[in-house]
Amino acid sequence: MVFLRSEEHLERWLAGREPGATLTAEDMNRLARRWWWTRLDQDWVPRSAEEGQAILGELGLTGDFWALR
Amino acid sequence: MDELDLRVRRCVYGRFVALGRAPTAAEVGAELGLAVGEVEDSFRSLHDAHALVLRAGTIELLMANPFAAAETPHRVECEGRSWFGNCCWDALGIPGALHADGRVESECACCGEPLALEVREGRVAEGAELLTHILVPARRWWDDIVFT
Numbered sequence: 001m002v003f004l005r006s007e008e009h010l011e012r013w014l015a016g017r018e019p020g021a022t023l024t025a026e027d028m029n030r031l032a033r034r035w036w037w038t039r040l041d042q043d044w045v046p047r048s049a050e051e052g053q054a055i056l057g058e059l060g061l062t063g064d065f066w067a068l069r
Numbered sequence: 070m071d072e073l074d075l076r077v078r079r080c081v082y083g084r085f086v087a088l089g090r091a092p093t094a095a096e097v098g099a100e101l102g103l104a105v106g107e108v109e110d111s112f113r114s115l116h117d118a119h120a121l122v123l124r125a126g127t128i129e130l131l132m133a134n135p136f137a138a139a140e141t142p143h144r145v146e147c148e149g150r151s152w153f154g155n156c157c158w159d160a161l162g163i164p165g166a167l168h169a170d171g172r173v174e175s176e177c178a179c180c181g182e183p184l185a186l187e188v189r190e191g192r193v194a195e196g197a198e199l200l201t202h203i204l205v206p207a208r209r210w211w212d213d214i215v216f217t
Contacts, residue, residue, distance in 0.1 A: 033165035
């Protein structure tokens with residue numbers, strides 16, 4: 001999961017590999033905040049796959065690529 | 070993952086935040102009044118549950134996501150302290166987990182040129198033109214979390 005300067009740099013970095021998912025920095029920030037927001041909570045318990053999938057869905061990250069299992 | 074594992078995990082994360090680095094099993098044991106072997110057993114359980122990541126073939130912490138135990142290209146500053154994130158997702162996750170503004174200094178995966186992002190009040194205030202890419206589909210993230 002990497003940062004890239006532009007679409008041109010992404011294409012060069014992929015070097016013919018099949019692309020995965022490209023997110024803007026702001027979309028990745030929204031995902032990261034939502035995903036890790038409770039990580040330091042004192043009452044943290046593991047998140048189920050269904051809960052994780054729901055978070056991805058709330059952010060519009062749906063489809064086979066984003067299927068956790 | 071039992072109650073002891075959750076106590077060990079809380080301690081690991083607390084020490085990560087406080088120290089800016091991963092604690093050792095001995096440090097966790099001293100804080101919780103546990104034998105090192107008990108902490109190591111718990112580290113293994115937490116690793117198996119994907120609640121933290123151990124360095125391959127060892128009992129040393131490699132990741133307590135979003136925090137990285139090793140130096141990475143993704144340095145994060147929040148509230149005058151710094152950590153390393155494991156990847157772009159984790160780097161932006163550190164200000165999220167701390168509920169704080171933050172600055173991420175990283176590099177373009179293609180050309181290696183430095184890049185920076187500022188997160189203020191929950192939004193990317195600098196570096197919003199940058200892109201991120203996830204190569205591995207979600208169901209395979211934990212097949213090799215270091216590569217992911």
